[in-house]
Amino acid sequence: MSTPFAIAGQTVVLRPTTAAHVPTFLEILDHPDIAKWWGGYDLERVRRELLGPLGYAIELAGEVVGLIIYREERDPDHRHAAMDLALHPDQHSQGLGCDAMRAMARFLFERGHHRVVIDPAVDNERAIRSCRRAGFQPVGVMRSYERSADGVWHDALLMDLLSDDVV
Secondary structure: OOOOOOOOOOEEEEEEHHHHHHHHHHHHHHHHHHHHHOOOOOOOHHHHHOOOOOOOEEEEEEEEEEEEEEEEOEEEEEEEEEEEEEEOOOOOOOOOOHHHHHHHHHHHHHHOOEEEOOOEEEEOOOHHHHHOOOEEEEEEEEEEEEEOOOOOOEEEEEEEEEEOOOO
Protein backbone atom coordinates (compact mmCIF):
# COMPACT_ATOMS: atom_id res chain seq x y z
CA MET A 1 0.00 0.00 0.00
CA SER A 2 1.48 3.36 -0.91
CA THR A 3 1.91 6.23 1.51
CA PRO A 4 -0.28 9.24 0.74
CA PHE A 5 1.17 12.64 0.05
CA ALA A 6 -0.87 14.17 2.86
CA ILE A 7 -3.28 13.02 5.53
CA ALA A 8 -6.06 15.47 6.31
CA GLY A 9 -7.46 15.97 9.78
CA GLN A 10 -10.34 18.29 10.58
CA THR A 11 -7.95 21.18 11.24
CA VAL A 12 -4.42 19.94 10.62
CA VAL A 13 -2.73 18.35 7.64
CA LEU A 14 -0.03 15.70 8.07
CA ARG A 15 2.65 15.87 5.38
CA PRO A 16 5.54 13.44 4.86
CA THR A 17 8.71 14.82 6.37
CA THR A 18 11.50 16.31 4.29
CA ALA A 19 14.91 17.82 5.05
CA ALA A 20 13.21 21.24 5.01
CA HIS A 21 11.37 20.28 8.23
CA VAL A 22 14.56 19.63 10.22
CA PRO A 23 15.12 23.19 11.56
CA THR A 24 11.51 23.47 12.75
CA PHE A 25 11.61 20.01 14.33
CA LEU A 26 14.82 20.94 16.15
CA GLU A 27 13.19 24.14 17.42
CA ILE A 28 10.14 22.24 18.66
CA LEU A 29 12.14 19.44 20.29
CA ASP A 30 14.51 21.94 21.93
CA HIS A 31 11.68 23.85 23.63
CA PRO A 32 11.91 23.16 27.39
CA ASP A 33 8.27 22.01 27.57
CA ILE A 34 8.96 19.41 24.87
CA ALA A 35 12.60 18.51 25.59
CA LYS A 36 11.66 17.05 28.99
CA TRP A 37 9.63 14.40 27.13
CA TRP A 38 11.65 14.22 23.88
CA GLY A 39 15.16 14.90 25.17
CA GLY A 40 18.33 14.05 23.33
CA TYR A 41 17.36 15.04 19.79
CA ASP A 42 20.20 16.65 17.89
CA LEU A 43 20.53 17.26 14.16
CA GLU A 44 21.68 13.72 13.33
CA ARG A 45 19.04 12.02 15.46
CA VAL A 46 16.27 14.13 13.92
CA ARG A 47 17.52 13.24 10.43
CA ARG A 48 17.86 9.55 11.33
CA GLU A 49 14.61 9.02 13.24
CA LEU A 50 12.10 11.63 12.11
CA LEU A 51 12.64 11.90 8.37
CA GLY A 52 11.43 9.26 5.99
CA PRO A 53 8.29 7.33 5.24
CA LEU A 54 7.12 6.96 8.87
CA GLY A 55 7.37 10.64 9.83
CA TYR A 56 4.95 13.47 9.16
CA ALA A 57 4.97 17.18 9.84
CA ILE A 58 1.82 18.50 11.49
CA GLU A 59 0.72 21.63 9.63
CA LEU A 60 -1.83 24.26 10.58
CA ALA A 61 -2.71 26.68 7.79
CA GLY A 62 0.54 25.78 5.99
CA GLU A 63 2.78 26.29 9.04
CA VAL A 64 4.60 23.36 10.68
CA VAL A 65 3.47 23.20 14.32
CA GLY A 66 4.55 19.68 15.24
CA LEU A 67 5.56 16.22 14.16
CA ILE A 68 4.04 12.76 14.32
CA ILE A 69 5.70 9.42 13.68
CA TYR A 70 4.48 5.86 13.55
CA ARG A 71 5.88 2.33 13.68
CA GLU A 72 4.29 -0.87 12.47
CA GLU A 73 4.46 -4.41 13.82
CA ARG A 74 3.98 -6.60 10.77
CA ASP A 75 3.82 -10.05 12.40
CA PRO A 76 0.31 -11.16 11.38
CA ASP A 77 -0.42 -12.52 14.86
CA HIS A 78 0.61 -9.28 16.57
CA ARG A 79 -0.04 -6.72 13.85
CA HIS A 80 -0.58 -3.23 15.23
CA ALA A 81 0.88 0.26 14.94
CA ALA A 82 2.29 2.78 17.40
CA MET A 83 2.52 6.54 17.15
CA ASP A 84 4.10 9.45 18.95
CA LEU A 85 3.89 13.18 18.45
CA ALA A 86 5.26 16.51 19.59
CA LEU A 87 3.38 19.76 19.19
CA HIS A 88 4.93 23.18 19.71
CA PRO A 89 3.73 24.54 23.09
CA ASP A 90 2.36 27.68 21.42
CA GLN A 91 -0.21 25.37 19.80
CA HIS A 92 -1.25 23.44 22.93
CA SER A 93 -4.86 23.43 24.17
CA GLN A 94 -6.38 23.91 20.71
CA GLY A 95 -7.22 20.27 19.93
CA LEU A 96 -4.51 20.05 17.26
CA GLY A 97 -2.71 17.06 18.82
CA CYS A 98 -6.01 15.22 19.17
CA ASP A 99 -6.86 15.97 15.53
CA ALA A 100 -3.42 14.77 14.38
CA MET A 101 -3.74 11.53 16.36
CA ARG A 102 -7.19 10.81 14.96
CA ALA A 103 -6.02 11.47 11.40
CA MET A 104 -2.98 9.22 11.83
CA ALA A 105 -5.09 6.48 13.47
CA ARG A 106 -7.54 6.53 10.53
CA PHE A 107 -4.60 6.21 8.13
CA LEU A 108 -3.16 3.28 10.11
CA PHE A 109 -6.54 1.52 10.28
CA GLU A 110 -6.80 1.92 6.50
CA ARG A 111 -3.38 0.21 6.25
CA GLY A 112 -4.92 -2.86 7.89
CA HIS A 113 -4.10 -2.38 11.55
CA HIS A 114 -6.80 -3.15 14.08
CA ARG A 115 -5.01 -1.52 17.03
CA VAL A 116 -2.95 1.64 17.47
CA VAL A 117 -0.97 2.36 20.65
CA ILE A 118 0.65 5.41 22.15
CA ASP A 119 2.72 5.62 25.33
CA PRO A 120 2.95 9.05 26.99
CA ALA A 121 4.96 9.43 30.18
CA VAL A 122 2.71 8.92 33.21
CA ASP A 123 3.61 12.44 34.36
CA ASN A 124 2.64 14.02 31.04
CA GLU A 125 -0.95 14.85 32.01
CA ARG A 126 -1.50 17.14 29.01
CA ALA A 127 -0.58 14.36 26.57
CA ILE A 128 -2.72 11.81 28.39
CA ARG A 129 -5.75 14.14 28.27
CA SER A 130 -5.21 14.71 24.55
CA CYS A 131 -4.89 10.96 23.90
CA ARG A 132 -8.13 10.33 25.80
CA ARG A 133 -9.91 13.02 23.73
CA ALA A 134 -8.66 11.25 20.60
CA GLY A 135 -10.29 8.03 21.86
CA PHE A 136 -7.28 6.19 23.31
CA GLN A 137 -7.97 4.12 26.42
CA PRO A 138 -5.46 3.35 29.20
CA VAL A 139 -4.14 -0.20 29.15
CA GLY A 140 -1.63 -0.02 31.99
CA VAL A 141 1.56 1.50 33.31
CA MET A 142 4.83 0.30 31.84
CA ARG A 143 7.32 0.65 34.65
CA SER A 144 10.78 2.10 33.97
CA TYR A 145 9.86 2.11 30.31
CA GLU A 146 11.82 5.00 28.87
CA ARG A 147 15.06 6.73 29.73
CA SER A 148 14.80 10.51 29.59
CA ALA A 149 17.52 13.00 28.73
CA ASP A 150 18.32 13.16 32.46
CA GLY A 151 19.38 9.49 32.32
CA VAL A 152 16.60 8.34 34.66
CA TRP A 153 14.13 5.62 33.69
CA HIS A 154 10.50 6.79 33.77
CA ASP A 155 7.13 5.07 33.68
CA ALA A 156 4.81 5.40 30.68
CA LEU A 157 1.11 4.83 30.26
CA LEU A 158 0.28 2.40 27.47
CA MET A 159 -2.91 3.52 25.74
CA ASP A 160 -4.65 1.97 22.77
CA LEU A 161 -7.34 2.65 20.22
CA LEU A 162 -9.05 -0.20 18.40
CA SER A 163 -10.54 0.15 14.95
CA ASP A 164 -13.83 -1.01 16.49
CA ASP A 165 -13.69 2.00 18.86
CA VAL A 166 -13.86 4.47 15.97
CA VAL A 167 -17.36 5.35 14.90
